Amino acid sequence: xxxxxxxxxxxxxxxxxxxxxxxxxxxxxxxxxxxxxxxxxxxxxxxxxxxxxxxxxxxxxxxxxxxxxxxxxxxxxxxxxxxxxxxxxxxxxxxxxxxxxxxxxxxxxxxxxxxxxxxxxxxxxxxxxxxxxxxxxxxxxxxxxxxxxxxxxxxxxxxxxxxxxxxxxxxxxxxxxxxxxxxxxxxxxxxxxxxxxxxxxxxxxxxxxxxxxxxxxxxxxxxxxxxxxxxxxxxxxxxxxxxxxxxxxxxxxxxxxxxxxxxxxxxxxxxxxxxxxxxxxxxxxxxxxxxxxxxxxxxxxxxxxxxxxxxxxxxxxxxxxxxxxxxxxxxxxxxxxxxxxxxxxxxxxxxxxxxxxxxxxxxxxxxxxxxxxxxxxxxxxxxxxxxxxx
Numbered sequence: 001x002x003x004x005x006x007x008x009x010x011x012x013x014x015x016x017x018x019x020x021x022x023x024x025x026x027x028x029x030x031x032x033x034x035x036x037x038x039x040x041x042x043x044x045x046x047x048x049x050x051x052x053x054x055x056x057x058x059x060x061x062x063x064x065x066x067x068x069x070x071x072x073x074x075x076x077x078x079x080x081x082x083x084x085x086x087x088x089x090x091x092x093x094x095x096x097x098x099x100x101x102x103x104x105x106x107x108x109x110x111x112x113x114x115x116x117x118x119x120x121x122x123x124x125x126x127x128x129x130x131x132x133x134x135x136x137x138x139x140x141x142x143x144x145x146x147x148x149x150x151x152x153x154x155x156x157x158x159x160x161x162x163x164x165x166x167x168x169x170x171x172x173x174x175x176x177x178x179x180x181x182x183x184x185x186x187x188x189x190x191x192x193x194x195x196x197x198x199x200x201x202x203x204x205x206x207x208x209x210x211x212x213x214x215x216x217x218x219x220x221x222x223x224x225x226x227x228x229x230x231x232x233x234x235x236x237x238x239x240x241x242x243x244x245x246x247x248x249x250x251x252x253x254x255x256x257x258x259x260x261x262x263x264x265x266x267x268x269x270x271x272x273x274x275x276x277x278x279x280x281x282x283x284x285x286x287x288x289x290x291x292x293x294x295x296x297x298x299x300x301x302x303x304x305x306x307x308x309x310x311x312x313x314x315x316x317x318x319x320x321x322x323x324x325x326x327x328x329x330x331x332x333x334x335x336x337x338x339x340x341x342x343x344x345x346x347x348x349x350x351x352x353x354x355x356x357x358x359x360x361x362x363x364x365x366x367x368x369x370x371x372x373x374x375x376x377x378x379x380x381x382x383x384x385x386x387x388x389x390x
Contacts, residue, residue: 053083064089075100075123081107091117093137108132113140115160122146129153136163138208148172156184161209161232163187177340184225190214195239201225202337208232208252215239222246224268229255231275245271251278256309262287265313268321269293271301278305284312292321333369333383337362346387349380 048061050068056079057069065083069092077096080088088107093114096104102123106113108130115137118124126149127141133153138160141147147167159182164170170188173180180188184204189197189211199206201223211217212235220240222229224247231252234240242264243256249272256262257280269292287309291298295317303310333341336348349367351359353376361367367375369382 279309284309
């Protein structure tokens with residue numbers, strides 16, 4: 001049977017997200033009626049047909065298909081790379097949530113995993129993401145209590161709010177480094193426990209809600225490499241007083257929602273848009289916005305946020321420009337450039353020394369463990385020793 005599927009209205013989806021995030025009822029009514037969050041919804045416009053293949057249910061469009069669920073009791077899931085002659089390109093919202101899945105094979109061609117797609121799959125132990133993956137939705141693997149291994153491809157993957165919340169994998173990463181960074185994506189910083197935060201310049205993307213409810217942070221510097229401050233990034237960071245945004249073009253909805261102590265905001269002339277509710281429940285009383293550009297450039301910024309912060313804050317202009325990002329700190333032995341020393345660095349260095357095709361070192365300085373300007377087997381031994389002593 002051929003049907004036409006219509007996209008969910010964003011307001012309804014955002015309201016549901018508000019409820020799951022624990023937003024106060026008053027805030028739900030005032031904030032989410034038209035908020036411009038960039039949550040990814042798998043539902044799309046256009047004619048489609050529904051069907052099943054093996055234990056899986058699918059939705060087929062004209063030029064692609066998605067996986068929408070599985071039959072009860074299924075444990076091992078193998079997603080096909082194509083259905084009825086069209087490629088399978090994504091996994092729908094809620095496709096496997098609360099299921100008995102213990103393992104899943106995700107083929108090349110899958111570009112995104114939907115919101116809550118595997119949430120509460122208590123028995124799912126590992127996930128290997130294909131090279132084609134580009135995005136992972138809100139709470140996609142939330143409360144997967146057995147999920148210890150997540151293998152990412154060697155490129156940036158845009159991870160949405162709390163995609164791996166309450167999983168052993170995330171907890172293990174947080175113990176290594178409270179700034180969980182994978183291939184330039186800062187996935188989580190909720191456990192960061194210092195008052196001052198300078199986000200490393202290797203970061204090009206910060207996940208939505210990455211620091212939400214972190215009450216330790218009082219100041220933050222966002223490097224020029226980050227082009228957008230995602231929705232809810234610093235939501236309810238109640239003690240955040242100052243923020244320096246070096247190069248972002250967009251401040252998304254609720255990025256600084258409920259940061260009631262925010263008094264010092266510095267932004268570059270790269271800024272183009274401040275979305276609705278970007279500074280929701282920030283009074284702006286006594287606050288200063290330093291804009292590193294001209295008044296004309298500031299006036300050209302699209303200010304969809306009409307709240308108190310932008311109305312009440314004093315705006316000063318400095319056409320001298322923000323100082324350059326400081327050189328990133330090198331973690332000794334961090335040859336894969338993810339900000340932490342791990343077994344993955346040992347494997348990467350070993351492959352490079354063996355000239356395995358495709359093997360690269362992202363950080364040569366970190367690989368030169370004995371600092372003699374030569375990377376060799378002796379550095380591999382020193383890296384191994386550093387891991388054992390960690």
